[in-house]
Amino acid sequence: MxxxxxxxxxxxxxxxxxxxxxxxxxxxxxxxxVGPPADVRPADRAVHDRARQGAVHVDGERVVTYRWGDPRAPTVLLVHGWKSRASRFAGLVTSLEAAGLGVVSFDGVAHGASSGRRMSALEHMAAIRAVHDAEGPFTAVVGHSLGALAAGLSLADGLPVDRFVSVAAMTGxxxxxxxxxxxxxxxxxxxxxxxxxxxxxxxxxxxxxxxxIDLVAHPVPERVATLLVQDDDDRMSLPTGAPLLHAAVPGSTLLTTRGLGHNRVLDDPAVVAAVVAHVTAPLPAVTP
Known part of the structure; x- marks a missing residue:
């Protein structure tokens, strides 16, 4: 926001x-x-510092990338939201690594260590595609807030990923x-x-x-195994949006939490466990 x-x-x-x-x-x-970039939280510093950093260029801006875990393992892409940065996923990064997965994230344009002065969902989508081309393929993508909107729209545009987790998504x-x-x-x-x-x-x-920029009108493809996480006390991404996204993606799963708000939902152990379970579960059989 x-x-x-x-x-x-x-x-x-x-x-x-x-x-x-x-x-x-x-x-x-x-x-x-956008305002000044968010600092790395003290609780996230150790995970942030041990990442292998790289960079891609998106419309003339330098987007800083981060990689954790075995680069040969199936890899999950994490996409942060407005006024955030890749390090905000530190707890999830640790859990995904423990599950044997590789992890890639990035600081969006005008966020974190990346350059730029403004960002919309469209710039975030362009960064997702550039990071995919440089660091992919990815087996799953997890997005938070504006990052979930941009990731979902990227999947609708054909981003080749099999699993998606939307946390506190903006619907459009x-x-x-x-x-x-x-x-x-x-x-x-x-x-x-x-x-x-x-x-x-x-x-x-x-x-x-x-x-x-409308994830209800341009939903995630049905072939993508989708988990939607929404807190009832979220004041940024209102809870009324989650059922709309759920209805737009047949077969999706909706996980509702309470009392975590817009950002603390990323730190909740039960939410982190549900995200890891979703991205590591066998894909459902597809009927020809």
Whole structure:
């Protein structure tokens, strides 16, 4: 979710009341502000430091990659969310290694140690493809928040992976905008006006982003074994989205948790165990 300082949020709420068009334009600029990169948490430092680092280039930006475990083993790709970084998966990395798997992750554009000033789901998808081409193939992909949205859309676009785990997924562009407006205190009545403005001014002149960045309309293929994890107390990726994703992917499994919120769900031992079990389970038989 875009980083918006408290004074900016207060200003947006005031503008929304007296000058809605100006509030929309200012909010659209704030929407792209990533803010300073997240630091590596002390609890994640040891895992972060022992990774084998590399890099790929995506649209002129340097994206830093990380690899753990035996490079000859089946490998899982981990995709972080907004204002996060690869090291945030440290607990899952350790458990996947213990299960005999290799692990690859990366810091998205404008995140962690990578270069850049802004990132959308489309840039995250481009990074996923570049990392796959450089470090793949992957047997599974695990995404969190915006990373789950980008990973799911990449699978819909043909990323050749057999298993997918979505943790606290954003369902699409409109869901991201809804959460952004709610968290900065702007009225829901400005939602469509805000979305239309961002779509018209989307970097690179990309068209139809509202329909293109939509994991319900462009679901994960049924052939991909899919686990969806959603916490009932998530204020970023609202719980109402998970059933929509579940219904869009026949055969998917929905795991619901409570009291973990948007980020702590990544650290929960039961969630980590469920993710490892999913990516190591035999694939179901496919009927010709």
């Amino acid at each position: 875009p980083y918006v300082p408290a004074p900016v949020s207060a200003g947006l709420r005031a503008l929304s009341a007296v000058a809605p068009p100006l509030a929309v334009r200012v909010a659209a600029r704030a929407f792209w502000y 562009f409109d869901a991201i905008a809804e959460s952004f407006l709610r968290l900065v205190g702007m009225p829901a009545g400005l939602h469509d006006r805000f979305c239309d403005h961002v779509e018209r001014t989307f970097p690179g002149g990309v068209r139809d982003v509202r329909s293109r």
